Amino acid sequence: MDIKTKKRHIPALALVFAFASMLQACAGGSGDDKGASSPPASSAAPSSASASASAAPSESAAPSELAPYEVSIVYFGKPQPDDALVEAKLNEFFKEKINATVKLQPIASSDYKNRTELMMNTGEKMDLVFTASWLNFFGNVSKGAFVELDDLLAKYGQGIKDRLNPLYLEAPRMKGKLYAIPTNKEITQGKALTYRKDIVDKYQIPIDSINTMADLEPWMAKVKAGEPGIIPYYVAGGSGNFGGGFMMYETRGNYRPIGPAPAKTPMFLLDYKSSDEMKVKSVLDPEIVDINKQEVGLFRSFYEKGYINADAATSTTTVNDLQKEGKIWVQAATWKPGADIEMKLATDSKYDYVSHVVEEPIVTTDLAAGSMFAISRTSKDPDRAMMVLNYLHTDPYVINLFVNGIEDKHYKKVGENRIEPVADSGYNPGTSWVVGNQLLNYLKPGQPDDLYTSWEKFNNEAKRFPLMGFVFDEANVKNEITQMTAVVTEYQSIFTGAVKNPEKLLDERNAKLKSAGIEKVQAELQKQIDAWRAENKK
Amino acid sequence: MQARWKLFWKYRYLTLMIVPALAVLVLNNYLPMFGVFIAFKNINYIDGIWRSPWVGFDNFEFLFTSGSIWRIARNTVSYSLVFMIVNLLLSVAIAVAINEIRSRWLAKTYQTFLIMPYFLSMVVVSYLVYGFLNPEKGFLNHTVVEWLGMERVFWYSETAYWPYILTIVSAWKGVGIGAVIYIAAIAGIDPEYYEAAVIDGASKWRQIFHITLPTIRPVIIIITILNMGHVFNSDFGLFYQVPMNSGPLYPVTDTVDTYVYRALKELNDIGMSSAAALVQSVLGFALVLLTNASVRKIDKDQALF
Numbered sequence: 049m050d051i052k053t054k055k056r057h058i059p060a061l062a063l064v065f066a067f068a069s070m071l072q073a074c075a076g077g078s079g080d081d082k083g084a085s086s087p088p089a090s091s092a093a094p095s096s097a098s099a100s101a102s103a104a105p106s107e108s109a110a111p112s113e114l115a116p117y118e119v120s121i122v123y124f125g126k127p128q129p130d131d132a133l134v135e136a137k138l139n140e141f142f143k144e145k146i147n148a149t150v151k152l153q154p155i156a157s158s159d160y161k162n163r164t165e166l167m168m169n170t171g172e173k174m175d176l177v178f179t180a181s182w183l184n185f186f187g188n189v190s191k192g193a194f195v196e197l198d199d200l201l202a203k204y205g206q207g208i209k210d211r212l213n214p215l216y217l218e219a220p221r222m223k224g225k226l227y228a229i230p231t232n233k234e235i236t237q238g239k240a241l242t243y244r245k246d247i248v249d250k251y252q253i254p255i256d257s258i259n260t261m262a263d264l265e266p267w268m269a270k271v272k273a274g275e276p277g278i279i280p281y282y283v284a285g286g287s288g289n290f291g292g293g294f295m296m297y298e299t300r301g302n303y304r305p306i307g308p309a310p311a312k313t314p315m316f317l318l319d320y321k322s323s324d325e326m327k328v329k330s331v332l333d334p335e336i337v338d339i340n341k342q343e344v345g346l347f348r349s350f351y352e353k354g355y356i357n358a359d360a361a362t363s364t365t366t367v368n369d370l371q372k373e374g375k376i377w378v379q380a381a382t383w384k385p386g387a388d389i390e391m392k393l394a395t396d397s398k399y400d401y402v403s404h405v406v407e408e409p410i411v412t413t414d415l416a417a418g419s420m421f422a423i424s425r426t427s428k429d430p431d432r433a434m435m436v437l438n439y440l441h442t443d444p445y446v447i448n449l450f451v452n453g454i455e456d457k458h459y460k461k462v463g464e465n466r467i468e469p470v471a472d473s474g475y476n477p478g479t480s481w482v483v484g485n486q487l488l489n490y491l492k493p494g495q496p497d498d499l500y501t502s503w504e505k506f507n508n509e510a511k512r513f514p515l516m517g518f519v520f521d522e523a524n525v526k527n528e529i530t531q532m533t534a535v536v537t538e539y540q541s542i543f544t545g546a547v548k549n550p551e552k553l554l555d556e557r558n559a560k561l562k563s564a565g566i567e568k569v570q571a572e573l574q575k576q577i578d579a580w581r582a583e584n585k586k
Numbered sequence: 587m588q589a590r591w592k593l594f595w596k597y598r599y600l601t602l603m604i605v606p607a608l609a610v611l612v613l614n615n616y617l618p619m620f621g622v623f624i625a626f627k628n629i630n631y632i633d634g635i636w637r638s639p640w641v642g643f644d645n646f647e648f649l650f651t652s653g654s655i656w657r658i659a660r661n662t663v664s665y666s667l668v669f670m671i672v673n674l675l676l677s678v679a680i681a682v683a684i685n686e687i688r689s690r691w692l693a694k695t696y697q698t699f700l701i702m703p704y705f706l707s708m709v710v711v712s713y714l715v716y717g718f719l720n721p722e723k724g725f726l727n728h729t730v731v732e733w734l735g736m737e738r739v740f741w742y743s744e745t746a747y748w749p750y751i752l753t754i755v756s757a758w759k760g761v762g763i764g765a766v767i768y769i770a771a772i773a774g775i776d777p778e779y780y781e782a783a784v785i786d787g788a789s790k791w792r793q794i795f796h797i798t799l800p801t802i803r804p805v806i807i808i809i810t811i812l813n814m815g816h817v818f819n820s821d822f823g824l825f826y827q828v829p830m831n832s833g834p835l836y837p838v839t840d841t842v843d844t845y846v847y848r849a850l851k852e853l854n855d856i857g858m859s860s861a862a863a864l865v866q867s868v869l870g871f872a873l874v875l876l877t878n879a880s881v882r883k884i885d886k887d888q889a890l891f
Contacts, residue, residue, distance in 0.1 A: 165854045168631050184854060192632035286830055310852065358722040362742050362830040425631060526853065527648040534654060534849040538840075541833040547743050553834075563653050 114147045117429045119436045122164060123178040123421075124482050125154040130453065130474035137449055146435050154477060168193045174424040175433040178482055179228055181219075181414040185422070186519050189222045194422040195430050197226045204434040205229065207442035211485060213507045218517040219416035228420035229437060233486040235416055235507045238409035239295050240383035242391060245400035247271065247278075247377040255404040260299040262346060264378065268355045271377055278377050280355040282370060283347075285544035286362040295380055296343040298407040303329075303336070304513060306412075307520045307573040310533035311540060315566065316573055320410065320514055326577055330570045332558050344542050344550035351545030361546035371395040383409070385502040389494050397494070409506075412513040419481055440484030447484040451477070459490070466491045518580045525572050528565030535560045625860040645861035654845060659818075662841040665749075665825075666817040669756045674810065676761045678802070681768030682794055697769070700762030708823025715755060715828050743834040752839070755828055756821070767809065771802040807881060807888050814877040815870040818842060842866060 119142075128134075131152050139149040153174075155163050161183050167174060168188060177194070179185045188194065201209060201217075209217075212232055220228035241264070243255055251274070253267050268280040297303035297314065302321040305314030306328060316328045317336060329336055350356045357363060370376050372395050381387065381403070388401040423433045439446045452459050452467060453475035459467040467490040469476065480489050487500040496502075522529055539557035542550040594601065621635075628641045649655060680700060687693040703711070718725045719741035727738045741747060779797045788796070820841035829839045846862040882889035 161854075169629075169856060171631070171634060184852065187854065188631075191630040286832075359720060359742075361740075361834070362716075362832055526855065526858075527644075527651065530648040530849045530853060530855075530858065531652045531654075533852060534652065534845055537831075537848045538833045538836045541743070546740070547834050560653060 116147050117432045118149045118151055119175045119433050120151040120153055121176045122153045122174050123479060124157060124160050125477040125479045126156050127154045128475045128477050134449060134453055134475060137454055141446055142436060146432060148432050148436060150436060171426055173426045175427040176421050176437060177424050179422045180419050181417040185417060186222060189227045190521060193425060194227045195425050200430055200434040204431060205438045207438045211441060215411055216416055219413045220420055222519055228422040230416060231419040231482060231484060231486060232441060233481055234384040234503050236409045236411045236510050237382040237384050237415060238405045239407035240381055240403040240405045242379055242381040242401050242403045244377045245402050248402055258404060259406050272355060277375060279357050279375050281350060282367060282376055283356050283360040283544045284363045284365060285360050285541050286364040295407055296339060300339045306515060308522055308529050310529060310536045313536045316570060326581060328570060328574050330566055332562060332566060340554055341551050344554055347543060347545035348550050356545045360544040361541040368395055372398060385506050386495060386499050393494055410511045410513045411516055413516055413519060444488045447488050448490055450483055451480050451489055468493060518577060520573055520576060525569045528569050531564035532561055532566060535564050622864055624857055625864045627857055629857050645857045648858060649862055649865060658840050658842050658845045662820050663817055665820060668753055670813050672753055672757055673760050673764050676757055677764035678768050680761060680765040681772055682798055684769055685772045703759045704763040708827045712827035742830055742832040745835055745838045748829060748835055748838045752824060756824060768802055771805040772798055775801050804888055808890060811874060811877050811890050815874040817873055818866040818869045
């Protein structure tokens, strides 16, 4: 009986497989069809009203020679109620100049990486795409997401080239080829301890002599005693941005992170002032282990004394939200000229801030590639995308329309380069640092007149990291990095102070990193650095 | 053959009625299966999924060479089994209890309240749990822990409590909906059995153990076999959101799904993620076959296939 039933199952199984392969054939067919049929869909029929009569002089071809084209712009920003109005205004401009229209596709920050990578995976049509070192730009380049830009920039991006600090264009390169155009703003950031000014004045805190977390301790004690509502030192260990031990390497030596940093936690460090052969140290190096242990021990003692918030391991509340409530008196922050005013504006102008820079700003590949636009390989007209980008970098009208909205509707002009935003106007995307040339943005209340000249000076004087331009290619060590990421995320909270015995856990973590293959990654990193230096004669 | 065709023709309308369900099954469950080949490819955007290079089993390496494989496999399987048993016992108990309630109105009300948690998103649940467990302001630290005169507990860094917390949350959320099936099964029992039992003087307990439970046994077995297929999968929300993704808890909260998510979220490598999902599915499939085979050994009529 049993044998019989089994036999009867065989044809049934065969049928399932036959059906399966049939479906596979179907799926294959439709896949190919898609590939073939999508291009016509996007190349719109030639319109009769192709060009307006005015032949505005432009750096590119005359509008009448260009077929109409819609340039989609995918960027990092919260969708606004008045996006459509701004888009219509932008279209008026681009229609006249280069017979193009634009399609604004803002994506909110929390979704941005996932959604854009999904779009890349499915091959959706995009033209200009916001990207950055912290959005896996180099990984996406190696997967072929973007087109090369050297020729396009030379042909249609002359205005960009004239205005950008040349250092900028050294960063977004892979194997020597350019894949993105950085947004023109401050090229690097220092790191600072930023204080609420009223507290500093009240307790007479000598901020210029506080250079490490340990220096802060006596003042934490004073603030804790005198200001019951304030958290002496706030740690958001549950947020995705928490990499652990902010600035510990920088304040305890000249180490700077290089290479892969899984879950934003540096794994490899380089003493950028040392004259030896650019030898990378990993977190397993005794000297680095020592720094790590001092730091986690210090944070643990802060936690035990009640200086750090009790929910430090899991808290996801942003510092900004707590600043608005007046609960923060000091925090580690990035610094550039005007940072204190920016922080005041970002937190409802409730308090004034003062900073003391504790980490010298130097230009690394990652920082110079911190905000950029690339052209997607799915673009049907990369030339036109570059032309649009060129206008965003050179034309004050267009870039201000993009970031500030429409005059008299979204902002009032109060000086030649100065505006007053209209409250609740329906357009406040906060994209100044995202798009085009920030140095052409109108100034907002509180920003000093010389803000942009001070940025230019800052950019020109910024010191370059010896490995500026170097990019690590992780293709050969993908498995190791995956495992290291898993280990790092497990032990991240030892840097918050909220866990017992952090020193012991650190040893445990390092042992696991070792078995995850950190040494293999280090060897690969060193090999690539040596090869890069030989090639670039550095 | 002739006879079969006749049979088919006779029931043609009934057969036709399964077409929509079959179509959904094919579209949702079978069509996506062709994606399995992605697990053996190194996908890049230019070549797309069809022309990207084959890499054999490279994508599977990260799962099996990692030192964590033992831990995540143990957590996944043991939690699944514990949840399965606990939820099964509680669901059946609730179904039986609700069945014994005389007032239909009350029975319906209880049932609705029990099902409610099932519809809450895990993110919401995680904050409900956080309300209980927050070290500073949490409910537990301010009540029970205080009454017992204990020092406040840092719940999110103490592994000892989490196997219980997760089991409680899973049961709280899943038991109500699980009971629905058994309530339906019990409703289908012929009342004559009970009438006969009452005449014979059987107590309520005897009725439950000798009529209700034996009658719904086939349903319990089918549900259990089907659940076996998910033993290598875990409820991502439960294991990721509810412990607030707290690192010190990973020894007891890390499962295959959360591990894969953590390890791969920055790399965005669909080949490696597919590989992990394929391993889970293959193991789950093997378990279903195994369970079915053992049920078959014990009682052939109860086996699913």
